[in-house]
Amino acid sequence: MRKRFATLLLCAALAPASAQPDDATLDRRVERVTAELRCLVCQNQTIADSHAELALMLKRQVRDMLARGATDRQAIDFMVQRYGDFVLYRPPVKASTWLLWFGPFGLLLAGLALLFARLRARQFEPDNEESAA
Amino acid sequence: MKRYAIPLGIFAILLVFLGVGLRLKPQEVPSPFIGKPAPAFKLSQLEQADRTFSPQDMRGKVWLFNVWASWCTSCRAEHPVLVEFAKQAAVPIVGLNYMDVREDGSRWLDRFGNPYALSVFDADGKVGTDYGVYGVPETFVIDRQGNIRLKLTGPVTPEIIKNTLLPLIRELEHA
Numbered sequence: 001m002r003k004r005f006a007t008l009l010l011c012a013a014l015a016p017a018s019a020q021p022d023d024a025t026l027d028r029r030v031e032r033v034t035a036e037l038r039c040l041v042c043q044n045q046t047i048a049d050s051h052a053e054l055a056l057m058l059k060r061q062v063r064d065m066l067a068r069g070a071t072d073r074q075a076i077d078f079m080v081q082r083y084g085d086f087v088l089y090r091p092p093v094k095a096s097t098w099l100l101w102f103g104p105f106g107l108l109l110a111g112l113a114l115l116f117a118r119l120r121a122r123q124f125e126p127d128n129e130e131s132a133a
Numbered sequence: 134m135k136r137y138a139i140p141l142g143i144f145a146i147l148l149v150f151l152g153v154g155l156r157l158k159p160q161e162v163p164s165p166f167i168g169k170p171a172p173a174f175k176l177s178q179l180e181q182a183d184r185t186f187s188p189q190d191m192r193g194k195v196w197l198f199n200v201w202a203s204w205c206t207s208c209r210a211e212h213p214v215l216v217e218f219a220k221q222a223a224v225p226i227v228g229l230n231y232m233d234v235r236e237d238g239s240r241w242l243d244r245f246g247n248p249y250a251l252s253v254f255d256a257d258g259k260v261g262t263d264y265g266v267y268g269v270p271e272t273f274v275i276d277r278q279g280n281i282r283l284k285l286t287g288p289v290t291p292e293i294i295k296n297t298l299l300p301l302i303r304e305l306e307h308a
Contacts, residue, residue, distance in 0.1 A: 040162055040267035054267055057232070057258050082265040084165040114139075 030063045033075050037062075038089045046089050164265055164284040171198070171275050172263040176253040179230045179238050186227070186253050188279060195305045197226045197298075198273040199249070199289075200261060202233045203241035205269040211288035212245050218294055219248035224302050228252030231261045231269055274298065276305045 031048055037058070039050035047055045047062075058079070065075045079087050091097050166172075175187045188198075199215065201208045219226060228249040230238040235254055242252070255261055264273065267286075274283040283301060285293065 043159055053232075058262070061259075061262060081165065082262060083267065084163060084265070086162045 029066050033062050033072050034059050036076055036089055037079055038087050161286050166281045168280060170279050171281050174260045176255060179252040179254045186251060192279060193277050195224055195277055195302055196275050197224055198275055199226055200229045200231050200266050200269050200271040202231045202269050203237040207288050208270045211270050214289055214291055215248040216246040225250040230254050232258040274301055
């Protein structure tokens with residue numbers, strides 16, 4: 001009887017501790033989420049890295065949300081709703097950002113195509129080489 | 134002549150990109166709220182702490198929502214312009230006193246004049262975050278249905294009032 005009571009007491013003591021995500025995990029999650037977000041004051045920094053007043057405040061808000069049980073995705077969506085895609089440090093792939101994502105590859109392909117066209121032309125007309133002067 | 138066509142073409146394309154790039158203003162982040170309802174909130178008023186305000190109270194009116202703080206130097210520059218504009222009574226201006234101290238905010242208005250119909254007190258900046266505020270001052274134009282129609286970042290100038298705000302306000306009043 002006494003043993004059971006002790007166990008109950010122990011459980012009661014441990015219950016709040018196990019319901020709370022421990023601080024180190026929360027810190028890591030806050031770090032991970034805010035590393036995905038751009039600080040709008042110093043725009044080349046993430047909210048994780050920035051010490052601007054705004055970044056510190058948004059970091060606090062992210063921490064509050066995660067501590068209250070929000071997922072990482074929800075915290076990021078919360079910021080995108082308010083600040084738009086610009087707040088994402090990695091721009092999302094969508095119609096309006098295709099040029100940004102695939103433009104460089106397009107340029108590379110165009111350059112290669114031009115190069116091959118030139119080489120082919122040269123192959124078929126060996127005496128028509130441009131002088132190197 | 135044909136020899137120069139391709140390099141010239143590439144140069145022209147580069148020029149276009151450069152021209153576009155020079156005109157971008159990365160400091161002005163487009164607001165995702167344009168055309169969408171102004172986020173709801175209920176905050177206590179700055180000067181009368183026992184009274185609250187929410188955007189609902191402005192239904193049927195076109196109004197300006199201006200974010201300011203006593204610690205903000207650009208607001209200090211913008212303030213006389215707003216005081217002058219308020220004299221025209223073209224549109225009610227509601228202030229969002231952002232991450233400030235209540236006494237400081239009140240004292241600031243007493244010293245420099247009060248262009249606001251009222252200001253609400255956003256001590257922890259939560260409402261500011263809901264509106265996507267990332268600097269002060271910022272100004273929102275809200276229409277009679279309670280939708281945000283325009284967001285200005287940075288101080289409002291007499292030119293902006295004349296060329297942007299007044300035409301838009303007139304248009305929205307007759308809508």
